[in-house]
Amino acid sequence: MSDRTMKWQVMLLFFCLSLGSAVGQVTYSIPEEMSKGSLVGNIGQDLGIDVKRLKSGKARIYTEDKADYIELNADRGLLLVKERIDREALCGQTTPCALHLQITLEDPIEFYSVTVEVIDINDNVPTFQKEEMRFRISESAVIGAKFVLERAMDLDVGINAVQGYSLKPTDNFILKLHNQQDGSKNVEMVLQKPLDREAQNHISLTLTATDGGEPKLSGAMRVDISVLDANDNAPVFTKKMYKVTVPETAPKGTILSTVSATDADEGSYGNVLYSIANTLDYVPSIFQISKENGVVALTGSLDYEKAQLYEIHVQASDDGGLTDSCKVIVEVTDTNDNPPSINIMSKTNSVTETSKPGTVVTIFNVQDPDSGENGKVACNIEEHMPFLIKATSKKFFSLVTDSELDRERASEYNITVSCSDEGVPSLSSTVTLTLQISDVNDNAPVFDRSTYEAYIVENNTPGLSIFTVKATDADWKQNARVSYILEDSSVNGVPVSSYVSVSADSGVIHAVR
Ligand SMILES: *[C@@H]1O[C@H](CO)[C@@H](O)[C@H](O)[C@H]1NC(C)=O
Numbered sequence: 001m002s003d004r005t006m007k008w009q010v011m012l013l014f015f016c017l018s019l020g021s022a023v024g025q026v027t028y029s030i031p032e033e034m035s036k037g038s039l040v041g042n043i044g045q046d047l048g049i050d051v052k053r054l055k056s057g058k059a060r061i062y063t064e065d066k067a068d069y070i071e072l073n074a075d076r077g078l079l080l081v082k083e084r085i086d087r088e089a090l091c092g093q094t095t096p097c098a099l100h101l102q103i104t105l106e107d108p109i110e111f112y113s114v115t116v117e118v119i120d121i122n123d124n125v126p127t128f129q130k131e132e133m134r135f136r137i138s139e140s141a142v143i144g145a146k147f148v149l150e151r152a153m154d155l156d157v158g159i160n161a162v163q164g165y166s167l168k169p170t171d172n173f174i175l176k177l178h179n180q181q182d183g184s185k186n187v188e189m190v191l192q193k194p195l196d197r198e199a200q201n202h203i204s205l206t207l208t209a210t211d212g213g214e215p216k217l218s219g220a221m222r223v224d225i226s227v228l229d230a231n232d233n234a235p236v237f238t239k240k241m242y243k244v245t246v247p248e249t250a251p252k253g254t255i256l257s258t259v260s261a262t263d264a265d266e267g268s269y270g271n272v273l274y275s276i277a278n279t280l281d282y283v284p285s286i287f288q289i290s291k292e293n294g295v296v297a298l299t300g301s302l303d304y305e306k307a308q309l310y311e312i313h314v315q316a317s318d319d320g321g322l323t324d325s326c327k328v329i330v331e332v333t334d335t336n337d338n339p340p341s342i343n344i345m346s347k348t349n350s351v352t353e354t355s356k357p358g359t360v361v362t363i364f365n366v367q368d369p370d371s372g373e374n375g376k377v378a379c380n381i382e383e384h385m386p387f388l389i390k391a392t393s394k395k396f397f398s399l400v401t402d403s404e405l406d407r408e409r410a411s412e413y414n415i416t417v418s419c420s421d422e423g424v425p426s427l428s429s430t431v432t433l434t435l436q437i438s439d440v441n442d443n444a445p446v447f448d449r450s451t452y453e454a455y456i457v458e459n460n461t462p463g464l465s466i467f468t469v470k471a472t473d474a475d476w477k478q479n480a481r482v483s484y485i486l487e488d489s490s491v492n493g494v495p496v497s498s499y500v501s502v503s504a505d506s507g508v509i510h511a512v513r
Contacts, residue, residue, distance in 0.1 A: 024048070027115040028079070032087035033123055037080055040070055040116055043103065044077020047112050051077045057105030065090075069099055070116060079114065087118045088155040095120075095157050122160040122213025126152040132222035133207075139197040139266055140230035146176070149187040152209030152219055163212035167205055167223070175207075189223070197227040198267025231269030231320030235261040242296075242328045248304040249335045256287070257328055259294040261316035268319035277313040277325065287312055287330070296328055304334040305369045336374040336423025340366045342431045345396075350436035353407040361387065362399040362433055366419045374423035381415055389417065399433070407437040408474045441479035445471040454509075462513050466500065469507040482507075 028041040044051050049059075054074045061072050071082035079101075091097030099116040128150055135147055154161045165187055167175040172193045178186040187207070195203075205223040210216050242257045263270040274294045276284050286300030287310070296312065312328040347362040368375040379389050379397055388402040399415065413435045420428035447469060454467045473480040483504040489496050501510050 025113040025115070027117060029117040029119055030081075030085075031119045031121045032085050032090075033121055034081045034085065036082065036084065040079035040081060041114070042076075042078050043072075043112070043114065047103075049077065049105075049112075051075065053105065057107060057110065059103055059105050062102040062104055063100065065099055070101055070114075072103065079116075085118055087120050087157075088124065090118060093155075093157055120157050120160050122156055122211060122215075122217060124155040124160070125217045126154040126162045126209035126211050126219040128152050128207070128209070128219060128221035130221060132224055134224045134226070136226045136228055137191075137195060138228045138230050139195045140232060141191055141195060143191055143194065145191045146188045147173075147190075149189055149207055149223065150221065151185065151187055152221075154209070154211050154217075156211060156213065159212040161211055162209045164210050166208045166210070168208070169205065172203060173205065195225075195227045196266045197229045201227050203227065229267060229269055231265050231318065231322065233264035233270070234322035235263040235272045235316040235318050235324045237261045237314075237316060237324050237326040240326050242326065243331070244296075244328065245331045245333055246298070246302065247333050247335045248302040249337050250298055250302060252299055252301065254298040255295055256298060256330060257296045259289070259296065259314050259316075259326055259328065261294070261324055261326075263316075263318050263322075265318060265320070270318060272316045272318055275315050275317070277315040278311075283310055283312050286310070287328075289314060302332050304332045304371065305338070308332050334371045334374055336370055336421060336425070336427055338369045338374075339427035339429045340368040340377045340419040340421055342366050342379075342417065342419055342429050344431065344433075347433060349434070350438045351401065351405065352438045352440055353405045353442070354440045355401055355405060357401050357403055359401045360398050361401060361415075361435060362417075363392075363396065364399075364417070364431070365396045367395065368421050368427075370421065370423060374421055376422040377419050378422075379417055379419040381417055385413065385415060387413070387415055405437050407439045407476065408443065411437050411439075411476070413437070439476035439479050441475050443474040443479070445473045445482040447471045456511060460511050462511060464511040466509045466511055469502070469509065471507070 024047045026041065026043060026046045030040055043049065044054065054077055059072060059074050061070065067083050069081065069083045069085050070079050073080055087097050097118045099118065101114040101116065103112045103114060130150060133150060152162050165175055165177060167173060167189055172191060172195060173189040174192050176188045176190050178188065180186055203225040205225070206220050207223050208218050208220045210218040238260045242259055244256045246254065246256060259274065261272045263272050273291050274289045275291065276287065276289050278284055286298065287296060288299045289296050309332065310330040312330065313325060314328055315323055315325045317323040343365050345363045345365060351359055351361060366377050366379060368377050381387055381389060386401060386403045386405060388400050390398050390400055392398055399417065415433045415435060416430050417433065418428055418430045420426045452467060452469055456464070456466055469484060471482045473482050484502045484507045485504065486497055486502050491499065499512055501512055503510070
C-alpha cells in the first residue's frame with residue numbers, strides 16, 4: 001500500500017514570511033481508506049523543519065475536523081494516518097475533499113498549514129434502492145412509449161460514480177439516458193417493438209448500472225413487466241356476401257366456401273371464431289362451419305325439389321365479444337337424380353282377340369320430380385307389338401291395341417313399357433305388363449284330308465274298326481274341342497248309318513254289320 005501511497009503524493013511547497021512568524025504550507029494527496037499508520041507526508045522535509053525543532057517547539061496538530069484522522073510523529077517528522085478515512089463519510093458528494101490541519105510550534109510561535117486532499121477510490125458499488133420495479137403495460141402501448149426507471153446511487157464521485165446503464169434483453173425495450181441539469185442522468189426504457197401478450201405475457205429485464213472505476217463495479221435491478229391484453233378491434237369479414245352454386249347431389253362433407261374475417265387485435269382478442277347464426281330455419285342442420293377456419297361444409301342432404309336457395313348467416317367473434325357478420329348464399333342446382341316412376345292406375349289382364357284397335361288395355365301415370373328437361377318424360381314400348389302408347393295429358397298415358405289381335409298367333413304379350421326423362425344422362429323406368437288374349441271361336445274344325453278311302457272284306461264282324469278320321473281346331477279349349485257325327489245320307493236307299501258308325505270323341509269309323 002505504501003508504494004501506491006507514494007504515487008498519490010503530490011507535493012506543493014512554498015514559503016512566505018508574515019509578521020516575523022515563519023508560515024509555510026504544504027498539500028498532500030492520499031487515497032481514502034488507507035490503513036492506520038500509513039504515511040501521509042514528511043513535513044520535516046517538506047516544510048524544512050528540523051526534527052529537533054519539532055520536539056523543542058512541542059509541535060502539535062490543530063484541526064477543526066471532528067475526528068483526528070492524522071497524527072504527527074515528531075520523532076521522525078512524519079504525518080501518519082491515525083484513523084481510517086472514508087471520503088464518502090467525510091465529504092459526501094463534495095469534491096475536492098480535503099482535511100485542513102495547522103501545525104503549531106512554540107518558542108518562537110510558528111504555524112504551518114497542511115492540506116490533505118483525500119482522493120476517492122472506487123470502494124462503492126452502484127446500488128438501486130429497490131430490488132425490482134414492476135410495470136403493467138398494455139400490449140396496445142405504442143412504439144416510443146417511455147417508462148422512467150430508477151437511477152442507481154454510487155457514493156463514489158467522479159469516474160468512480162455511475163457512468164452508464166444497460167438493459168437486457170433488448171427485444172422490446174431500449175434504454176435512453178437523458179442528461180439532467182444537475183449532471184445526473186434520467187434513465188428511461190423506450191418501447192421499440194410492440195408487445196404481444198399472447199406471445200409473452202411477462203417480460204423480465206435486468207437494469208445494470210456500472211461505474212467507471214478500476215475495476216468497474218456494477219449493480220443490478222430487475223424490471224418486471226406484465227403485458228396486459230387489449231381488444232380494440234372487431235373482426236371484419238373480407239367479403240360481406242359469399243355465393244356458391246352446388247348440385248343437389250353433392251355428398252355430405254362437400255366444402256362449399258371458406259369465409260374469412262380478420263381482427264387487428266393480437267391473441268385471443270384477435271382470434272376469430274366462426275358460427276352459423278341462423279336460428280329460424282333448417283340451415284344449421286344442413287350446413288356446418290368450422291369454428292376456427294371458417295370452412296362451410298355440407299352436412300345434410302340437398303334436394304332441389306324441396307329448396308333451391310339457402311341463406312347462411314355467419315358470425316365472426318373475437319374473445320372480447322366483438323363481432324361481424326356475412327352471408328353465404330347457396331344456390332342448389334337440379335341434377336337428374338330422380339328416375340320417372342310409373343304407376344299403373346288401371347289395367348285389364350286380358351282382351352278378346354276380336355277387340356277393336358284402340359281398345360284401352362292399361363292406364364298409367366308417370367311422375368318425375370326433377371325440373372326442366374330432367375323432369376320431361378316420354379314412354380314407349382318395343383316395336384312390332386300390336387299396341388300403342390297414347391299420352392292423354394302430360395303425365396297420363398294409356399296403352400291401347402293398335403291392330404287386330406289373333407289369339408291363335410299370339411295368346412300372350414309381355415309388354416314392356418319404358419319411360420325416360422330428357423336429362424343427361426337420361427334416367428328411365430320400365431314396367432312389364434302381361435296381357436292374355438282371350439279366345440273367340442273363330443276357327444272351324446278342319447279335317448286332315450278331304451277324302452278318306454278304305455276297303456273291307458264282306459261278312460266282316462260287326463263293330464270292326466275300319467279307320468279313323470281326324471279334324472283339328474285352332475281355337476282354344478272348348479272352342480277347339482271337335483266331335484264327329486255322321487251326316488245323314490243313304491247308299492242304294494239304305495241309310496249309311498246302317499253300315500257304319502263314327503265315334504264322336506275319337507273319329508273312329510266302325511262297321512255296323
Ligand atoms: C311372359 O313372361 C312370363 C314370365 O316371365 C313368361 O313365363 C312367358 O313365357 C312370357 N310370354 C311370352 C309370350 O313371352
